[in-house]
Amino acid sequence: MRDAQLIINRAALLHNLQLVKQYAPHSKVLAMVKANAYGHGALIIAQTLEPHVDALGVAFLAEAVALREAGIRCPIAILEGVFTPEELTQALDLGCYLVVHQAQQLDLLADYQGQHKTSIWFKIDSGMHRLGFLPQEAIPAYQRLQTIDCVRELILTSHFACADDLSSDKTREQLAVLDALHLQLHALARSFANSAAILAWPQSHHQWVRPGIMLYGSSPFATQTANDLQLQAVMHFQTKLIAIKHIAAGETVGYGSTWRADRATRLGVIAVGYGDGYPRHIQTGTPVLINGQRAPIVGRVSMDMLTVDITDIEAEYGDTVILWGDTLSIDEIATYAHTISYELACQITTRVERIIL
Known part of the structure; x- marks a missing residue:
């Protein structure tokens, strides 16, 4: 699974x-x-x-x-x-x-x-x-x-x-x-x-x-958040940290080598990608949430995985990673993807397991 x-x-x-x-x-x-x-x-x-x-x-x-x-x-x-x-x-x-x-x-x-x-x-x-x-x-x-x-x-x-x-x-x-x-x-x-x-x-x-x-649970306004409006997120998108890598300063990450580490870096590899509906074009620096701590995406999103810089946070193999939900707004993530929350929610693919609360 x-x-x-x-x-x-x-x-x-x-x-x-x-x-x-x-x-x-x-x-x-x-x-x-x-x-x-x-x-x-x-x-x-x-x-x-x-x-x-x-x-x-x-x-x-x-x-x-x-x-x-x-x-x-x-x-x-x-x-x-x-x-x-x-x-x-x-x-x-x-x-x-x-x-x-x-x-x-x-x-x-x-x-x-x-x-x-x-x-x-x-x-x-x-x-x-x-x-x-x-x-x-x-x-x-x-x-x-x-x-x-x-x-x-x-x-x-x-x-x-x-x-x-x-x-x-x-x-x-x-x-x-x-x-x-x-x-x-x-x-x-x-x-x-x-x-x-x-x-x-x-x-x-x-x-x-x-x-x-x-x-x-998403705000229709650019100037007001869902929290401002007392709306609650219905969709919670999460995955796991499936590997941890250590790279030296100057090394690059991902397809096209578009991101280069400016220091010795601890990388987390996360089990989600554009094959799951996470946007490939999202900006470097987009946050995910691990143990309540923000970690920025580095390098290009792949079909099945993405990588984040976990140098400055506590994170271990197997930890849950929140992509968006009640503690990390889909509206905020949409701004990093230069789109709106509607599109992010609609493009989640069928291979993502659905759980109903």
Whole structure:
């Protein structure tokens, strides 16, 4: 068995969900479990959340099918919607909510001959410019949706481009667009708030909120940590120290000999690499945690291993090494990789052993 382990803490997940409900006490919760629950494991996360949320969110139909086949019964919203008559029939047979964001999907709904009805999440492009009807297209699209038999209810939805940037005016601009449109649409229920908006834009909460990254214990803001927000890490990535080496000053380490020791150095070899999903391009100096002490990565990350300088800390063969988790934030490690925590969590590979707490 490989030494690398991914420990998933369900108590932390439920703690973070409770924070969502504290911030948005009057809103229903559509919990994001797309992309394998941000790398945490879609089924275990869905099973944990199902009794406590109003619906689960996935990106596309296959993700919904997998959850239904595994026994998940609560409503599932498909955020990209469906694209063929066969997908529409299957989605409605499974009782899924559907996001509708373009005219072709209106045609699919209008042509449906089955007996099922569902909630349609009517998506507006309020400024993100990715998916959604433009505001000037919304009224005729809305009027057409009202005539389609399989539409049980309509929920107005959109997505914020800059909710995590409190210095930007973009969210206010998008809210103004959406508020103006809402007045014309006969008081539809609304769903706009992602994690950042749940935490920072209470005027966006409305009837449904859609938490994602905050459920998993990561901050959506560059200027606030998870600890600042009282979020708890759900994912704990750890491995073992599998060898110790001593090298002289002037010796190099790893592929390409990119790091050179400026002193006699005690090296630790750690059982994790980019084959496990740890980022190959991460900076030299990125910390890992051994016995509560920080040790910097030196040299390039290999497929199965990486090396750290343990000259100045107490560390021995077989010690546990924390790559990120509750004592070393994934958000901090993401800054060393010039990325965001979402990507780090999503790219952990299947050869890492999963342990569920």
